[in-house]
Amino acid sequence: MVRLNEIRAGEVAVEPPAPTDAGLVFIGRIRTPWSSRLDCPRQGRIDGPTCRIEIFQPWVPALAGIQAFGRLEVLYWLHESRRDLVRQSPANDGTTRGTFALRSPVRPNPIGTSLVGLVAVDGATLLVRGLDCLDGTPLIDLKPDRSLFTPLAPPQPGDFEVGDAV
């Protein structure tokens, strides 16, 4: 069951600290077919509807080279989420699990991530498949899928370290 900010049986809310400015800037906006949380997919699927990611200025030049990657990691701000639950009941059946053991949109910093297929780049707009967010969701970041990405910078010592850390 999708929540619309209600608290369910067994769930635990806390008084969160006053928000501080982490210095985020929204770099764009995501356009999807879903205007209600009740209709969004719970997780995007790579064969899902094509969605549009609109990049704001002055960030458009940061798209240079992105067309080389067939899959991208998209980070977005689930702006309609409540942020104060530490235990949640996704099935709304009285059983609960800790927020950090879930991919629920309800979290202290409501960051969503999806791996999407890149369909096309058209100026400041990307067409992608695999999203699960509301139309108008603010965009935080885009990166190539790490499995497709080889660092361009030279290696450094930590790259060769293996074994147990303290």
Ligand code: SAM
């Ligand atoms: N794929 C992301 C992840 O795993 O980090 C998000 C998963 S979250 C379970 C997806 C759900 O968040 C959707 O089904 C919808 O109910 C809700 N949602 C989508 N966009 C939202 C928004 N802008 N604000 C609040 N909730 C949103």
